[in-house]
Amino acid sequence: MHDVPLSHRRRRFLAQAAVGLGTGLVLPRVGVTQDDKWPSRPVKVICNFPPASSPDALVRAISQPLGQALGQSVVIENRAGASGMIGAEAVAKAPPDGYTLLMTAGSTITTNPHVFAKMPFDPAKDLTPVAALARLNLFLVTRGDFPAGNVAEFLSYLKKNPGKATYGSAGNATGLHLAGEMLKSQAGVFAVHVPYRGASLALQELLAGQIDFYFDPGIALQHVKSGKLKLLAIGAPQRSPLYPDIPTLHEAGLKNFDAGTTHGMYAPAGTPAPIVERLNREINTILATPAAKQQIANLAADATPMTPAQFDALMREDSKRYGAVIRERKITAT
Template sequence: MRSFLTLSTPRRLLGALALAGVASALLLPAAAGADTWPGKPIKVVVNFPAGGAADQIARAVTVPLQAALGQPVVVENRGGAGGNIGGEAVAKSPADGYTLLMSSGGMVSVNPHLYPKMPFDPVKDLVPVAAAARVLVFLEVRPTLPVNNIEEFLKYLKANPGKLSFGTPGNGSSPHLAAEMLKTQADVFAVHVPYRGAAPAMQDLLGGQVDFMFDPGIGLQHVKAGKLKLLAVGSSKRSPLFPDVPTLDEVGLKGFDADTWFGFYAPAGTPAEVVTRLNREINKVLATPAVQERINALGGIPAPMSPADFGARASIDSKRFGALIKARNIQGD
């Protein structure tokens, strides 16, 4: 059988066929890589210190996730600059699905308002993969503070301007923004003490070095042990864990909602099929009783959703928190 290519075949056609062959050869490795993913361990960068809500949620999810993917999933903490250090590391990593970020939604929705010269653009340089949890904040005070409910606390704050202090995981963190909402809506003043993470802030609240804190859930075990007083929830709804504890909206701070969504991101350009697979597997993990129990213990609520819905949530939060940041003139560390 004779080949269809002959000496009379036009040179242009020969050139086009040659280029098509080269293009096909270049596309094969990429397609094969996506088809065989994951073929090696996956790293999840948590952009906050160990012990905080982001770290605990990441570790709760990654253990069953590695079983589902058939590869080790290793957590690495890279805190600092309100999450920007870990966020930048992931944003500038290869977009191959082997480096992920676990972060509070604040790095995407809040940090651009705090840091006018960020070393990366979290909206353009990262893609949402999967939400993990809606994280509530709980207003807790040291046990020796002479108040027993939220009404007494607000009156005490009002009567003692500048005499109380509150700890946060850092400038612009969701607990910090919650406290600034409180100060604005209740017309009170307290001293802000920023820490490098929620865990050290909680330790100082337990030790009495600060008077109160909006806790992202890591201190609820101490509330149950009687080491802290839980006065209110900074959410639009009461917590299922503490149905008798009122929201701040209920006691007069109308519209008070400091909830944030924690979840996973990947470098922009990560293959869509890898993002889809990760989203599907993480959502399955979030549906398991063991992971739901771990997240609920933090006072959070598992929040499976699509990448598009997760991204839309960050956009909504950017508008509402951005207005607060501008009004209170809050700046990054």
């Protein structure tokens, strides 16, 4: 049999295709990929901090509406430990198919690479930014009977009494610790750092009068309202809408003081762009709803809808700023 010329083959294929369409035969659509079918099963979000933590509260605030938008359930799994690295490593090494995501505090991305000599993964290379959920600011809070009623008096006391005041944190190299060191560096003061195993323990000691102040992630504000503690300033560039009369540390003279961190969602590197884009779009839509805004406000945080590229740029800037503080103050994780 002689070969059929290529032009004849093409015409024959097109004729057969037309017949197939006429008989109801479904031909493959050019460019169809597995991304078009995503998600076809439940999506798992690994939160690398424990239940009731701020990352956990944020992901639970969006999980149900996100599941409704995707048409599949969103399952949350808490894998805490090692400053968030256990859960983050699990996602970094998961298949990049959109079915395993990470919900993390910003510190895992911005701080850990600067304080751990070795990490089991590289956040910059092994994780893809998906969506920023909220910016959590820190509040400078003192015990109720601390001899200072405002930031100026507070800084004056520290300068006149070097080493006499103590401040707590959620542990070495945590955001609360870095904020305290930033204050000491910029104000030229010295206070003794007392690390605890979590912010709630530091708060308990502050309420008991065992320490003098700490940077609060939002859990102490109820005690500020009751008068047991004093809120002196916000560790952020802008005032908090929750406390519009409370000044920022920048206003108090600590130029550009920003101890905030952005919690957000990541996917394994290599996750198809259409999946990342859809997740980003759905999450940003949810963040604009009154219900999500209220739940985020309950954490004394601000919703931060942005593109993956904007999220990535913000985290790189935070990492640069915190890295400088860590090197200057010689901070380690131990």
